[in-house]
Structures are given as structure tokens and as C-alpha cells.
Amino acid sequence: MILVSGATGNVGGELARRLAEAGMAVRALVRDPGKAPAGTEPVGGDLDHPESLTGALKGVEGVFLLSGYADMPGLLAEIDRAGVGRVVLLSGGAVLASDTKNVISRYMHESERAVRESGVPWTLLRPSGFMSNTLQWAPQIRAGGDVVRAPFPHVRIAMVDPYDIAAVAAEALLEDGHEGNVYNPTGPDPLLPADRVRILGEVLGRELRFEGQTNAQAREDMLATMPVEYVEAFFTFYADGKLDESHVLPTVREVTGNAPRTFAQWAAAHADAFR
Numbered sequence: 295m296i297l298v299s300g301a302t303g304n305v306g307g308e309l310a311r312r313l314a315e316a317g318m319a320v321r322a323l324v325r326d327p328g329k330a331p332a333g334t335e336p337v338g339g340d341l342d343h344p345e346s347l348t349g350a351l352k353g354v355e356g357v358f359l360l361s362g363y364a365d366m367p368g369l370l371a372e373i374d375r376a377g378v379g380r381v382v383l384l385s386g387g388a389v390l391a392s393d394t395k396n397v398i399s400r401y402m403h404e405s406e407r408a409v410r411e412s413g414v415p416w417t418l419l420r421p422s423g424f425m426s427n428t429l430q431w432a433p434q435i436r437a438g439g440d441v442v443r444a445p446f447p448h449v450r451i452a453m454v455d456p457y458d459i460a461a462v463a464a465e466a467l468l469e470d471g472h473e474g475n476v477y478n479p480t481g482p483d484p485l486l487p488a489d490r491v492r493i494l495g496e497v498l499g500r501e502l503r504f505e506g507q508t509n510a511q512a513r514e515d516m517l518a519t520m521p522v523e524y525v526e527a528f529f530t531f532y533a534d535g536k537l538d539e540s541h542v543l544p545t546v547r548e549v550t551g552n553a554p555r556t557f558a559q560w561a562a563a564h565a566d567a568f569r
């Protein structure tokens with residue numbers, strides 16, 4: 295039995311579906327049982343409250359875990375107590391990008407440390423930025439807007455499809471030989487935001503146009519949707535250049551045997567979200 299946290303999210307959803315389709319017994323940790331992916335056993339639990347996972351962990355051999363919850367050492371203690379044989383943590387390259395004053399680097403660092411110190415055999419995933427971040431543009435594109443405005447226009451990211459992060463996670467959960475490894479799944483192309491807009495337009499058959507925001511415009515927009523310390527963290531990464539996710543790495547192919555998906559493949563698979 296594998297317990298997948300974040301099973302309604304981008305990576306956990308792909309992983310839960312992949313494991314269920316392969317005939318594995320999958321428990322989907324969800325806060326709303328109605329949202330569990332097909333073929334999985336929904337189980338309630340809140341990652342901010344480790345004691346709420348006791349039932350979900352019964353008989354579990356592997357856990358896919360998200361980072362950044364209130365008591366990561368407590369979560370890992372529950373996982374250890376349940377006798378789980380493997381934990382795969384979704385962290386990110388941001389863990390190395392800055393010091394612990396940066397809120398994102400800090401939560402990833404603390405999560406990784408809790409996993410390393412837990413005594414449970416582990417694998418860490420530090421993917422580059424997700425292709426699914428593009429879903430942020432979906433409401434305006436659905437509403438008919440042809441101009442996409444986005445921050446950090448000159449920052450290239452080898453964006454990765456959550457499908458491929460899930461493929462790496464599945465290998466680490468199901469196969470031997472991944473214990474103690476740190477994997478950096480990336481996509482196959484270092485993409486500018488303008489590249490994503492162009493490719494998305496081609497897939498949707500729409501004349502989409504990209505306009506890069508100035509840092510001042512970006513800051514104002516971001517402050518409207520996220521806490522200031524997260525805005526500062528993203529500015530440290532992408533305006534100050536502390537996080538370089540432009541490098542295409544062979545990780546996905548090496549771990550899974552398959553080439554990582556292109557952004558065009560991601561866009562085709564998720565086109566309905568933009569229509």
C-alpha cells in the first residue's frame with residue numbers, strides 16, 4: 295500500500311493515478327474524500343496535524359510526502375512509528391538557492407532535514423519549476439484575453455511536467471536502489487515565459503501575445519495574491535538570480551527510461567483548462 299499526499303494536486307494527482315492504473319493499492323490522503331482520484335482509497339488526514347495520519351498510515355509501505363507543513367519532524371515520527379519502508383519527499387531546487395531567511399528555501403530545508411533525520415529510508419525530489427504553474431494564466435485566457443502578462447520575462451526555466459515528477463516518484467517508491475538519492479527532475483527545454491505563451495497559443499489555436507511585467511508591476515500583482523515573504527522569496531530567486539533552473543538535466547530519462555514531456559505535450563493534455 296502506498297500513501298500519496300497532495301493527491302488532489304498536480305504531482306500527487308499524477309502519482310496516485312499512475313499507481314492505481316498500474317494496479318497498485320493506493321491510499322489518497324485528502325481533506326475532501328469526494329476529490330480522491332479514481333481507483334484510489336480516499337483517507338482523511340491533515341498534514342499540519344501529524345496525529346491525524348495514524349489511521350491513514352496503517353499497513354503502508356511507501357509514502358509520497360509534500361514539504362512545508364507545520365511539524366515535519368512530527369509527521370516523520372508518525373511515518374516511522376507506522377513502520378513505513380520508504381518516503382519520497384517533494385522538495386525543490388530552492389532548498390539550495392538561498393539561506394533560511396528565505397521562506398521557501400527554509401521550509402524545504404526543514405522538510406528535507408526532518409526526512410534525513412527520521413530513520414525512514416528516503417529519496418528527495420528537487421524538481422525545477424512546474425509546467426502546471428502555467429494554469430495561473432487559465433482564468434484570463436478562458437475569459438478571452440489574448441495578452442498574457444507575467445513577471446520575470448528573461449528567466450529561463452527547464453520546466454517539468456508533474457507527470458514526469460510523478461514518474462520519478464513512482465520509481466523511487468516501488469523499485470530498489472533509490473534510497474538516499476536526491477533527484478532533480480527537469481523538463482527538456484529551458485523556456486522563457488514568452489515561449490510558453492507561444493506554444494500554448496499554437497496548441498489552443500489562439501493568437502496569444504506575451505507582455506513581460508516590470509518588477510514593480512510584478513511585485514504589486516504578486517502582493518495581491520500571496521504573503522509578502524513569499525513575494526520576497528520569488529524576487530530573490532528570479533529578480534536577483536539566486537535560483538537558476540535553466541539547466542536541462544538527464545534525470546527523468548535516467549530514472550524512468552523515458553524522455554521528459556515537452557511543454558507542448560503538457561499544454562495539449564491540459565488544454566481544456568484554458569478553453
Ligand SMILES: NC(=O)c1ccc[n+]([C@@H]2O[C@H](COP(=O)([O-])OP(=O)(O)OC[C@H]3O[C@@H](n4cnc5c(N)ncnc54)[C@H](OP(=O)(O)O)[C@@H]3O)[C@@H](O)[C@H]2O)c1
Binds near residue numbers: 299326362384
Ligand atoms: N510549483 C513549482 O514550480 C514547484 C517547484 C518545486 C517544488 N514545488 C513544491 O511542490 C509543491 C506543490 O506541489 P503540487 O503543485 O503538486 O501541489 P498543488 O497542486 O498545489 O496541491 C497541493 C496539495 O496539497 C494538499 N494539501 C494542502 N494542505 C494540506 C494539508 N494541510 N493536509 C493535507 N493535504 C494538504 C492539497 O489538498 P486539498 O485538495 O485538500 O487542498 C493538494 O492536494 C509546492 O508546495 C512546493 O513545495 C513546486
